Amino acid sequence: MSTAPGSASELRADLAVIAAHIEPGTRVLDVGCGDGALMAALLGKGCDVRGIEIDGALVETCVARGLSVVQGDADRDLVDYPDHGFDYAVLSQTLQTAERPDLMLTELVRAGRRAFVSFPNFAYWRMRWALLRHGRMPVTRHLPVSWYATQNIHHVTVHDFEALAQELGLAIERRWFFTDARELTASGANWRAEYAVFEVSARR
């Protein structure tokens, strides 16, 4: 998948694919926006972008960059956003940290007409191998923190996500799979993909 030229080119691969597929001039809510890298790229596409971030230091960075970011907890604060106030809601590498990922997904497609969700795939073969071989919770490039300190409290696989989307009545519009920063085909993605990006919408 080619990414948008210019501003989006230095983004992390999942953010680059999201930035490339958001229509210019749309309204976007970035949930768990971090340092605002995606927001800055989207501003460059003429989007009206808002962010939510729990980490005060990152919020400060964003505000100092001139981005509209609210310090808050997505688990609690998403409900305050009006229905379909945004064209897109983005949840990058945050689903697995949610208290209730199912409720967060529901809120996501309520606040936005469509949602982009990226997450590390716990069924990636290196994970399986590490668990099988060592019998220990894997610590990898994409999940670098030990089980007792990680914020990732709800590990998820590609198949799990697809099943949950089905259960919640979400339509999967598009999907992208990556290992390292390289995009993969969809075949065997649950084995082969280190992380995934899904575009979903509430089924009409």
Place this chain on the structure above:
Amino acid sequence: MSENYHPQKLPGPLALDGGGALTDVAVAYETYGTLAPDRGNAILLCHALTGDQFVASAHPVTGKPGWWARMVGPGKPIDTDRYHVVCANVIGSCMGSTGPSSLAPDGEPYAMRFPVITIRDMVRGLVGLLDTLGIERLHAVVGGSMGGMQALSLAANWPERAARVLAIATTARHSAQNIAFHEVGRQAIMADPNWRDGNYYGDEERPGAGLAVARMAAHITYLSEDGLTEKFGRRLQDRSEKTFGFDADFQVESYLRYQGSGFTKRFDANSYLYITRAMDYFDLAEEHGGKLAQAFAGTDARFCLVSFDSDWLYPTAESRHVVHALNAAGAPVSFVELSAPFGHDSFLLDIPALDRVAKGFLE
């Protein structure tokens, strides 16, 4: 002292929320930096309860540096090399703007004949000043504490007047606890025998004792328990033993007495009554049909709210309440809770994170 003030007479009477109007209104103000030819670089700074227009220049009574000199000036976060900063004394106050110590049309001081005013009335006065200065649209309106209330009020009631709103350590409504502390202060003033129902302007004696107690009580609410413990603990003041009397044995007592008595030299007791009343009456949602989101329905400004984790006067929840309303109204809003040990007063103190946020937001 009045030659240090620059009062601007407003051309017409000022209609008031409580009914009636105030005539011959003067709004005293200071400016810093140059107004651009297109008049697009003006920032209105709104002061807090006991603040004034001397935001970045020496106070004419105390000689102390401006109350936000660390934030406002050449090369500072609110950069007067780039922005034209306007700061005005609110009506009801006592630094050159019309207030209870001003002369009424009958030539006598208003005293308690001054009408009870609201935050919106204060802002009405500020907007009147902007009109006379030919500033139609502000680059930003900025304020902390009561200044933040004015900033929010301006955004809600004159939405076309400001492109950016920076509201720090503030609230959209006074809580029961806020009102309670103010009532203690007002009762202290009114219990002072020198207050004489507010008619003390011709007297030798002023209700300084009452005003000092009011300030002492309020000052505690501006600090934090940790801050007080760190600064004073249980340390004794210039003595090694307790005196078993009621002198200021403890450093914290001595500090509060100093704060109280210093305050009486620069502030009018009746102004304190009127301004605290205006703050207590402040409820932005109530003004707009009970829904705070409704207050911001007409805005196209960008907002930034900042709270401090040690501020128990206007705690983070109050800022969040405003942020939720702004989100519901679809307004672009930033919010950050900064970590600072100094309680409510943090917004006036050396918090580098606040500088970065203010600078970045105003760009």
